[in-house]
Amino acid sequence: MKYMIFNDGCVKEHAMLNYLDKELMSLGYIEESDYHQADIIIYSTCAGLREAFENAGYNISFLAHIKKRTTKLIIVGCLTRNCNLEKLANLEANRRDIKIISDYNFGEAIKNYLLNENSQYTIKQQLEQKTTFKYHNDICLRLEMEDGCINHCTFCKYNYMKMPITSVPFHDTLEYLKERIQKGTKIINLGGENLALYGIDLYKKPVLHKFIQELSKVPGLEKINLLEITVSNMYPELLDEICHNPKVAKICIQLESASNKVLSLMKRNHTIEDFYYILKKLRDNGKFVTTILMSAFPEETYADLDYTANFVRENAVYVNQICQYVDFEYIASHNLKQFSSKEAAAHHRYLTNAIAKSNKEVLYNAMPMLEKAVIVGQNEKYTYLNNGSYTDGYSFTQKFQEYNPGEIIKATPKMIVKSTDTPYLYVYRY
Ligand code: SF4
Secondary structure (H helix, E strand, O other), X not given: OEEEEEEOOOHXXXXXXXXXXXXXXXXXXXXXXXXXXXXXXXXXXXXXXXXHHHHHHHHHHHHHHHOOOOOEEEEEEHHHHOOOHHHHOOOOOOOOOEEEOOOOOHHHHHHHHHHXXXXXXXXXXXXHOOEEEOOOOOOEEEEEEEEOOOOOOOOOHHHOOOOOOEEOOXXXXXXXXXXXXXXXXXXXXXXXXXXXXXXXXXXXXXXXXXXXXXHHOOOOOOEEEEEEEOHHHOOHHHHHHHHHOOOEEEEEEOOEOOOHHHHHHHOOOOOHHHHHHHHHHHHHOOOEEEEXXXXXXXXXXXXXXXXXXXXXXXXXXEEEEEEEOOOOOOOHHHHOOOOOHHHHHHHHXXXXXXXXXXXXXXXXXXXXXXXXXXXXXXXXXXXXXXXXXXXXXXXXXXXXXXXXXXXXXXXXXXXXXXOOOOOOOEEXXX
């Protein structure tokens, strides 16, 4: 049987599909790159705002029409739980050649469906499906510890998507990571949808601080990086642990905007002063702070953008990404006055340009000292960093080599990339 996998989802879908990919190969399935030839096509959707719905509708319709009549099209991921996909993709209902699987643990469900089984993954296998590796030698891994969010930011998919908080079990996860560390993992990135909430479903209170404390005691582990922390869910024990644990190196805290007016319209439940308080504590304790910004949020002014750019520049906060706001009728911020697409693009360009220079300086000055290894991307055009961001290749890798002679690993990262010649589909691996 020949199969293909397409992923429009995010890192958690990527991890699960990667695991499934290996399992299918070990069961004798053959990976196929031509969708006319595949017997099974697996497509993972995303529910992240309007563009994701449009992409999914287009991609499902495309795959349903281009595939062989006998090919099974299996659709999984966030949209399968929120939306009538047949209607979205303009397909007849209940087609026997299309199977929609809405399980959260869709890897297990796909395997059971293909093998006509009803087996369950062990906890270790479930954890393996939440793990992605940055390098071929497994030196650095990312583990999704938590999913779901209880906040109601006005621009977020959680306005229309119900996703309960689900955390990985504390002790099993610790044992799993210990094993990985014994096998050579040195850097662990802990991720989640809103990582500070880790544990509230299982233990009735957030326990990330305790997890970091226990994990950091494992001999052989060099660094812990924290992704997706929010100021409104930061709690004193967590801040204290991050500040004083020498193994915690990098923390990504979403800022979105430094303007209190915009933060309030976003319902972020914190002010820029709250953010600064945490930032200062982290910086005073030698931590490297990164963030994510948003541009073109409704009612934002150029003065708000200037304020944001100045804030990140003056405080040397590295910006991983600027997301341009996308309107959608199901999000709360839809009721605010929206920008035209031209105005929105201008706001995005303005903020991108305003932070470009300082962002590069922060990266070049701090990252080479923080990173032990980087990946030089295809054609040496990009350098991928442990936190998933990337920069232009040559100059950064030269700078990196000054601090880490001979440590660059040239490898092709297995990551989700948007194909340039088939812009309507994401390619799962290359
Ligand atoms: S904190 Fe993050 S995940 Fe939670 S609602 Fe806000 S943007 Fe969404």
